Amino acid sequence: MDQPRNRVFSGVQPTGNLHLGNYLGAIRHFVALQDTHECIYCVVDLHAITVWQDPKELAANTREVTAAYIAAGVDPKKHIIFNQSKVAAHAELAWILDCTARIGWLNRMTQFKEKAGKDREQASVGLYNYPVLMAADILAYRSTHVPVGEDQKQHLELARDVAKKFNNDYAEFGGQDFFPLPEPLILGAATRVMSLRDGTKKMSKSDPSDNSRITFNDSPEAIAQKIRKAQTDPDPLPETVEGLEGRAGADNLVGIYAALSGQTKDEVLAEFRGAQFSVFKPRLADLAVDKLSPMMAEMQRMLHNDQGYLDQVLADGAARARVIADPIVARVKELVGFI
Ligand code: TYM
Numbered sequence: 068m069d070q071p072r073n074r075v076f077s078g079v080q081p082t083g084n085l086h087l088g089n090y091l092g093a094i095r096h097f098v099a100l101q102d103t104h105e106c107i108y109c110v111v112d113l114h115a116i117t118v119w120q121d122p123k124e125l126a127a128n129t130r131e132v133t134a135a136y137i138a139a140g141v142d143p144k145k146h147i148i149f150n151q152s153k154v155a156a157h158a159e160l161a162w163i164l165d166c167t168a169r170i171g172w173l174n175r176m177t178q179f180k181e182k183a184g185k186d187r188e189q190a191s192v193g194l195y196n197y198p199v200l201m202a203a204d205i206l207a208y209r210s211t212h213v214p215v216g217e218d219q220k221q222h223l224e225l226a227r228d229v230a231k232k233f234n235n236d237y238a239e240f241g242g243q244d245f246f247p248l249p250e251p252l253i254l255g256a257a258t259r260v261m262s263l264r265d266g267t268k269k270m271s272k273s274d275p276s277d278n279s280r281i282t283f284n285d286s287p288e289a290i291a292q293k294i295r296k297a298q299t300d301p302d303p304l305p306e307t308v309e310g311l312e313g314r315a316g317a318d319n320l321v322g323i324y325a326a327l328s329g330q331t332k333d334e335v336l337a338e339f340r341g342a343q344f345s346v347f348k349p350r351l352a353d354l355a356v357d358k359l360s361p362m363m364a365e366m367q368r369m370l371h372n373d374q375g376y377l378d379q380v381l382a383d384g385a386a387r388a389r390v391i392a393d394p395i396v397a398r399v400k401e402l403v404g405f406i
Contacts, residue, residue, distance in 0.1 A: 068398060070247065075100050076210035078109035078151070078201075080267040081128035086280040088260035088270040090359070091326045092216025096254050098140040100214060107388060108136055110381070111184065113158065113200060118182070119194040130370060130377045135283055137380070139364035149384030151204065154203055156392035161196075161203035164401060165373045167233045168199045172225055178218065202226035206233075207247050208390040214252040217259040218269060223251040242402045257326035263297040266315030287360045291352040294320075299344045306340040308332050317344075324351050327358045334349075348357055 077097060079089055093400060097108055122177060129150050136148050151157050176198055183190035201222050205213055213223055230246035262268040262279040270280045281290050288291045298316040311318040325332045338346050
């Protein structure tokens, strides 16, 4: 069995409200990696149902993420786009890796604590187990690189720990170095995009305020308006990144500008130092509309006119994903001793 050296895997949950953080932290990097890596991009519907999803909305949201990948520039002919539930290897491997991962490791996961909130007893078992399924997603393809936003760092460390322990547990039975230890790729100037209403909180799908995020469903006018209304402070922009310390709202907007323009934050500040937000915000709004609106319009077009095409992409992607994952999971079963 080949040992891949540059296989990328990543995923986005089809839970609606796809936003600028998902794009800048993850999806745009999915696009950039296509020239140098073999890429597998998943719509993680099994992860989505760790919290309740209306079945009709889940189906629509699955197509939405698929359309967003393609509209952003992922080429489904050269690379693989599929939804997780269509490839049984994910759930199968997740069970085996459940028996590798330790409860103590999962108890440390901060995202579970945030998502489960105070009423932890009422959270689904799936929500607790979420990071092990994520490890299975990555390892079912023996992936080497995983582009994600900063908030997924801890989950990727867990995936590496699971891979390490599996390799170790089965080393004397031929499993030494079986799973590569996947490298997180946390790239660019906007690895953690913050809420536009509160620069200390992450931009998220579940924030009750629609003004907190720019979504893939926003019109150009809505994008510009949300940026104009974004929380900042009365001071002008500083000369260097150090001057953004303690100014979360300002820091966030500079980071978004940098990511959209392909610059560093220092380069952005070199251009705008001393500028008031009344000058910077319209420039950011123009840039955001310019960079995002064509992609969003293309996504909407596919969703309205090309649903058959999207379903075809997913079916074709799943078939190609199975060809890679099935022999890997078959080998895992052999290593474990299943006959
Ligand atoms: P999800 O759907 O919550 O997020 C999808 C991607 O968007 C990134 N992201 C952000 N990046 C920057 N700023 C933000 N405010 C922001 N919000 C979200 C996330 O880091 C993520 O990269 N558990 C994963 C999905 C997944 C996965 C995988 C990823 C399932 N299996 C295997 C990689 C490999 C998640 O958070 O999805």
